[in-house]
Amino acid sequence: MxxxxxxxxxxxxxxxxxxxxxxxxxxxxxxxxxxxxxxxxxxxxxxxxxxxxxxxxxxxxxxxxxxxxxxxxxxxxxxxxxxxxxxxxxxxxxxxxxxxxxxxxxxxxxxxxRQDHSGWTPPGKLVTSFDSGDKRLEVWKGSLGDPTVNQLLRRIQIFVPFFIEGGTAIDVDEPDADRWTVYFLYEEKKSTEFGKSEYIFAGYSTVYRFFLYQKPTITEASNGQQDQSKKDLVLNGDFDLSDLPCRTRISQFLVIPSFQGKGLGSKLYNVVYQDYLQHPQTVEITVEDPNEAFDDMRDIADLRFLRTTPEFNALHLNTSLLIPKSGPAPKDILDNAAAEAVRRKYKIAPRQFYRVLEMHLMSKLS
Ligand code: ACO
CATH class of the missing domain: 3.90.360.10 (Histone acetyl transferase 1 (HAT1), N-terminal domain)
Structure with a gap:
């Protein structure tokens, strides 16, 4: 045998x-x-x-x-x-x-x-709802510090090794759980069983906010005090970290297979992105180790959104400089300061922004 x-x-x-x-x-x-x-x-x-x-x-x-x-x-x-x-x-x-x-x-x-679960709603608070084909979807969000959010995340953590190559599950017991926000994507439908809304889990995303250490100004650095005192306040717990500028990182992102390929991942990503675009403390929105499928989805979503903004549409290549007849290669084919200002305004990390901008500019040339 x-x-x-x-x-x-x-x-x-x-x-x-x-x-x-x-x-x-x-x-x-x-x-x-x-x-x-x-x-x-x-x-x-x-x-x-x-x-x-x-x-x-x-x-x-x-x-x-x-x-x-x-x-x-x-x-x-x-x-x-x-x-x-x-x-x-x-x-x-x-x-x-x-x-x-x-x-x-x-x-x-x-x-x-089999117990009556009518009246059950996903944990956290409702962020938005939208229709997709014949389905009604809702996005809910809550802090990992909320026990109902924590319990749900704990239950689905096995989806990380199941579906995200090289992904790491979150330590749900970590002390700074409030720095994690979890977004849940649900289908909401009228239940034939209880005559009320029935929720079907469709996906989720976890987001972590890093305290952003900003370089001291020359004056702060020269007296060496202001920055240290801010750090001490944080370490002593006398200062609310949520008030500090942060880099917001999408950590895990997943749509379950029966809901994939229907544009729902893009929708969920847009909800998370728009939420942090409005979040005053967020300086930049980044993604932890995105895979190819996520990158493709995000490129299209970012490009679609940026093309709705006048500042992005105003960026263009100075094509008259593209093929110089003689002399050194031109440096100012693109207004770099303007591009950087758009990038900062829309809080997209440099690599991602310039990739999407290149796609946009190239599509204009062809
Ligand atoms: N391969 C290549 N491109 C893809 C894929 C894929 N598997 N899935 C989506 N895309 C691209 C396509 O360009 C698609 O456009 P199309 O309509 O022409 O196909 C576009 O993204 C939008 O697709 P959606 O339908 O909005 O995406 P979906 O709902 O399927 O969600 C996701 C995409 C999140 C990658 C989903 O397939 C998934 O959860 N996969 C398993 C887990 C995973 O890989 N998560 C991301 C890991 S990275 C991270 O967690 C930060």
Missing amino acids: SHDDWTANANQTVVVSLVAPNTNSESGLRTIGSFHPKFTYPIFGDDEAIFGYRKLQIELRYSAWDMRPNLNISYSKKFPGQGDTQAADIKEILHDFLPEVAFQNPRDFEAAI
Whole structure:
């Protein structure tokens, strides 16, 4: 009997589903959407394989509104241990990635989620709502310091290793939780079960605000006091950090597979971006390790928005300088001071801004 007979592909074996009570059945649940993780190597190792079971199935069900998880592992046979070769302890492995509630008995989970949840709303406060096709979507936001936000984030943190390559989950217990804001994207629909609104989780984004250390002015530096006293106030907790200028960083951003490719990621990004554009303390909005899909989405969203602003549209290449007949190459093809002023006004980080500006200017040339 080879090892391969006992080895399962973890990405195919794990099935994540969003479920809700079923109107047509006394006890059953209906599945709203299900999908496989894209990656499992941070959990099950580089080979993304699980050893020790036949016909292994790992079902991770979530109640669609509050994302209460439930893990259900089934198999036809378990490998009889031989010395050091033992079947993987799946529950033990997943304990590092799921909250305790996920390990509840499946029947208790089903009973819990069949309770009337009408009137439930996502944690935090409603930021905006919009229509997309035949769906109504809402974005809610709250601080990680809010226990309901914290609980929801804790439940979905496994989506980071599942879908964001190289992504790191947040330490939800960290003391400066208030510097994290979490945006939740939900579909809101009229429930046939309770006749009221029903919420279906569609995605989320976490945002962190860094205190921005601004270089002291020459006068401040020369007396060396003003800046130190500001720092002391912060360290002593006598000064509210939220009043200080900050760099705001989008840390994790995810739309769940059944909602992807419908323009919702772009919408969520725009909501987060516009929120911080209006936030007086935010000096710049950055993104932590964006992947190619996120970059593509953000380039299009930033370009669309910037093209609605007169200052950005006024930026142009001085084409008369492009092909000099003689003499040194011209330096002032673009009004750099004007470009920098637009960048600062719209709080976009330099690399991103100049990439988008280049796309814009090139499209004008062709
Ligand atoms: N590959 C390449 N381009 C993409 C992809 C992709 N997988 N997804 C979206 N885009 C681009 C396309 O140009 C798309 O335009 P189209 O309408 O012509 O296809 C545009 O982005 C807008 O797409 P949306 O439908 O608004 O994006 P979606 O709702 O699918 O969300 C996202 C995009 C967030 C990347 C989603 O696919 C996702 O959550 N993926 C898994 C997790 C992930 O990769 N998150 C980002 C990690 S980086 C970070 O967290 C900071």
